[in-house]
Amino acid sequence: MIFLKQIGKNEIFIVAVFSWFIAQVIKVVNTFIAEGRIDFTRFVGSGGMPSSHASFVMGLSTAVGLKHGWDSTYFAMSIAFSIVIMYDAAGVRRAVGKQAIILNKMIEDIHRRKEKKLTEKRLKELIGHTPVEVFAGAILGIVLANLMI
Template sequence: MNFFNGIIHNQVFIACFLAWFIAQLIKVVLTYFFENRFDASRFVGSGGMPSSHTSFVTSLATAVGLVSGYESSEFALSLVLALVVMYDAAGVRRSVGKQAQILNAIIDDFQKHRKDPLNEERLKELIGHTPIEVFAGAILGILIAHLVV
């Protein structure tokens, strides 16, 4: 069996990909619903509701648990990976986003008082996730894995 054929028949991979895809699609739909605008960049962007990183890794851990058993080393490895990603999404990356907001505000204020503008691009502010966004991503990932595997 070749690589491509193996991937498209791998239930764990399909669960992960589908969980990520649905989470990203939900971001586009929610942006349209709450902001009355279609923003296709939300499909590939980070941050927002639900956390696609979290749905990806929780579907991985759940699918591996369902396939290999929850007592397996593979499940333990995927669970640890999921916990690290979820901590990073709600902790470190969230803090980076807040810092970017503050720095952008400082630069905007600084620009108002300068004759020659700075040629700096704005920092990306929507990077991390709130705990609710991570929780929603986790529920989505677990649900998708149970539906696929």
């Protein structure tokens, strides 16, 4: 219980979580605008515009820089962490999503030709982010941190 009280007072953590939350809300709104329906699975799902991963880590890094200084060890660790997360979101996880698309098409082709009955479920295709989605998420986190700290 003490942990929850203390972390609830941590401005830097609050900025990071709020940055993630706003990015996820934007995804739900974007889906509503594009498809005319509210899809709350977008609130907890990965992928999409903007990257909540990038928003979270850049909100964190910006808040750390504002509180502890841009030349602090804390900021250096935080920005290094952010770069790894954003690279992973736009690189490795994006590649996994592209592979899932190809594998899903292969499974559909096998089903259509009725060569073999497969019981595998469709793979999740929206896993990673485009560089634009990562950039938008990073900007969102930076802006929110500057507004909140």
